[in-house]
Amino acid sequence: KAGVTQTPRYLIKTRGQQVTLSCSPISGHRSVSWYQQTPGQGLQFLFEYFSETQRNKGNFPGRFSGRQFSNSRSEMNVSTLELGDSALYLCASSLGEYNEQFFGPGTRLTVL
């Protein structure tokens, strides 16, 4: 079974621009979570989607948004990029009731 895929793997943007990241979960997984990871902050939860509905959201500004499609693929969008948005963005899908997460390789976003 194919793992979680994320595109693009690397991205360089300038301040003020917007970016869209994509995540394809493992087949059959309906839950997709997004995380931001930086060296100083560790894994920070952004949001979680299940069957196209956002079930939970972390403490990030409204510039961070996401959605999930009927095939469970998910996208997250960051508008008006700031330097502090530079990070590794990880997507994880989940199937089981115990919320075991399967992570993708991440998208490395650099904001200049």
Added chain:
Amino acid sequence: SQKIEQNSEALNIQEGKTATLTCNYTNYSPAYLQWYRQDPGRGPVFLLLIRENEKEKRKERLKVTFDTTLKQSLFHITASQPADSATYLCALDPVDSNYQLIWGAGTKLIIKP
């Protein structure tokens, strides 16, 4: 405040010895706790899950304990190998988490030959 803590300093262990990593939490009532391994530039990989009513879980050279009284989980790697060098993350799922895992910052483990 609610938090989950792991040793922020790197843990250096001699090859062949047992590595023990600690995960402490406060103000949570976790339904279960998970451990993940993360290599540089890659996503975390799930290793083990332990439920609140379980004291210990094993998988090959890995062992996890869960003490809800001490609010602590210990992660052991026996007969450690240089290939075990990575950052290890713990994550807990509070009973009322609403599908959100709470993550520790991770402990970097270095196994020296």
